[in-house]
Amino acid sequence: MRCAAIICLALLSMAFQPPSPDARRTAVGDLAELPPLLRRAFSAEVPEFEPIPKPSPHDWLAVHPETGQTFDQFKASHPNRPTDSRRVIYLQPLGEFAADRSPSIEKLREFAAAFFAMEVKALPALSLEVFRLTTRRNPNTGNLQILTSDVLDFLKERVPADAFCVLAITMEDLYPEPSWNFVFGQASLRERVGVYSFARYDPAFYGETRNSGYETLLLRRSCKVLAHETSHMFGLAHCTFFNCLMNGSNHLAESDRRPLHLCPVCLRKLQWSVGFDVRERYRALERVARAEGFADEADWLSKEIRILHGE
Numbered sequence: 447m448r449c450a451a452i453i454c455l456a457l458l459s460m461a462f463q464p465p466s467p468d469a470r471r472t473a474v475g476d477l478a479e480l481p482p483l484l485r486r487a488f489s490a491e492v493p494e495f496e497p498i499p500k501p502s503p504h505d506w507l508a509v510h511p512e513t514g515q516t517f518d519q520f521k522a523s524h525p526n527r528p529t530d531s532r533r534v535i536y537l538q539p540l541g542e543f544a545a546d547r548s549p550s551i552e553k554l555r556e557f558a559a560a561f562f563a564m565e566v567k568a569l570p571a572l573s574l575e576v577f578r579l580t581t582r583r584n585p586n587t588g589n590l591q592i593l594t595s596d597v598l599d600f601l602k603e604r605v606p607a608d609a610f611c612v613l614a615i616t617m618e619d620l621y622p623e624p625s626w627n628f629v630f631g632q633a634s635l636r637e638r639v640g641v642y643s644f645a646r647y648d649p650a651f652y653g654e655t656r657n658s659g660y661e662t663l664l665l666r667r668s669c670k671v672l673a674h675e676t677s678h679m680f681g682l683a684h685c686t687f688f689n690c691l692m693n694g695s696n697h698l699a700e701s702d703r704r705p706l707h708l709c710p711v712c713l714r715k716l717q718w719s720v721g722f723d724v725r726e727r728y729r730a731l732e733r734v735a736r737a738e739g740f741a742d743e744a745d746w747l748s749k750e751i752r753i754l755h756g757e
């Protein structure tokens with residue numbers, strides 16, 4: 447009985463509580479010194495940015511009660527920033543990206559270039575056989591998997607001189623060590639390299655039918671994971687303040703619910719790091735979202751652009 451009470455108390459103290467309006471303002475930080483446009487773009491008190499709701503039992507924050515990272519904490523962590531000499535994001539395709547079941551590398555590159563307002567270059571694809579990366583058949587499902595540490599070791603040796611980071615992307619499944627079933631991706635922030643798989647964003651991976659429009663769904667999911675994971679390379683931790691691209695996610699439905707854009711806290715972090723013009727970045731993102739059929743996201747961006755123009 448006493449044990450049960452103690453466990454309950456421990457669980458209660460761990461349970462994630464959505465932050466108050468005050469806590470969200472604190473997370474954005476002091477905006478007083480910024481020009482009016484940025485004060486509006488980073489405002490925590492506008493309706494277009496929804497506060498994060500209380501998580502359901504299997505959601506990320508119910509399982510991993512994170513405390514969040516304010517803008518001031520982000521700055522104090524001395525994150526990697528692009529410099530004049532290290533300013534290119536490299537995408538390294540790994541294995542085959544068959545046109546009928548993979549997102550287009552060029553579309554991913556365009557999206558990332560708009561999202562980070564940086565130059566993004568795709569390197570020539572690497573063949574798994576030629577580079578002898580360690581692979582296995584998953585003991586339960588039998589599907590091919592690549593060992594992530596092998597990929598990271600390979601990338602570390604080949605980081606181009608002008609790279610901010612190098613991200614391997616693949617349609618093959620990944621595993622981080624023999625005892626694990628799989629992993630979506632892994633990165634080394636210090637070495638500025640990462641590897642991410644889009645395999646589990648394709649309905650066919652789970653034996654489901656690819657319904658009409660699945661290409662848009664697969665591209666959207668892949669753009670989302672690419673933007674989320676690349677933002678980690680800039681030192682952005684998971685967001686616990688708003689509905690945001692940087693929210694952690696524990697399952698596909700939760701990941702699908704996340705928006706494709708950043709909340710004011712995370713947008714301020716990325717803007718501090720890269721120094722882009724917020725309106726120009728939104729305009730570039732809107733063009734890509736519209737062209738690729740991400741209609742709700744394109745509408746959100748159009749509205750935000752109008753707001754930032756004072757309309």
Ligand SMILES: [Zn+2]
Pocket residue numbers: 674675678684693694
């Ligand atoms: Zn993450």
Ligand SMILES: [Zn+2]
Pocket residue numbers: 685686687688689690691692693708709710711712713
């Ligand atoms: Zn956020």
